[in-house]
Amino acid sequence: MRSYDFAPLYRATVGFDRIADLMDRVLSADVAQPAYPPYNIEKTDENAYRISIAVAGFAADELSVEVKDGALTVAARKAAEESPRTYLHRGIATRAFERRFALADHVRVSGATHADGMLHIDLVREVPEALKPRRIEIAKGDTVEAKALETIEA
Structure with a gap:
């Protein structure tokens, strides 16, 4: 390493x-x-993103989405089954997982939806006004000097 x-x-x-x-x-x-569960990260707009995670077999109340210290954590815990089942083949994994994503500055989670076995987490980047580019007016040299002289004389 x-x-x-x-x-x-x-x-x-x-x-x-x-x-x-x-x-x-x-x-x-x-x-x-870890490769489980599979996920996609897509850019949906200039300042918007979406993380889609395949969570087949999990109900919405068995999933949790949390943001803390600049990290997005998605976790799932399957509730205990009431009646034991006998599987001939079990290809849908419903094991517990926790996946973390580091978020950049000024990125916040705007919402999460669970539909058709997919968990979609929408993110938006909100740049503060102070950090956005702004145009600076260029003053003529004599105007700046006149203001400086007025300040000194006063």
Whole structure:
């Protein structure tokens, strides 16, 4: 397993701690990620995303979606069966799972729906007004100097 030292990045930058932590977490995570349950991540609009997770066999009340500390956690626990069943073939897995997704800054969960064996989680990126690009008016040089002189004389 490879190991990278991000100490030089911390020494030379300010405010990029989260990116370095994310890279460190991705690179240090074990390679064998669980494949269950399968999921899709799609971009539905310029600032909207949807995570679709195949949750066949789970009822809506057996699923939980939680956002905490910039991470989206989806978990499922199957309720105990009241009567034992005898399966000749069991191809639909209903084992418990927990899957985590790291959310970027300003991304929030706008809703979740459960239909036809799929759990759809809608996300939206809301960039604050202070971070949006804005046009700066360019003043003439003499106007700025005149205002500065007025301020000094007053």
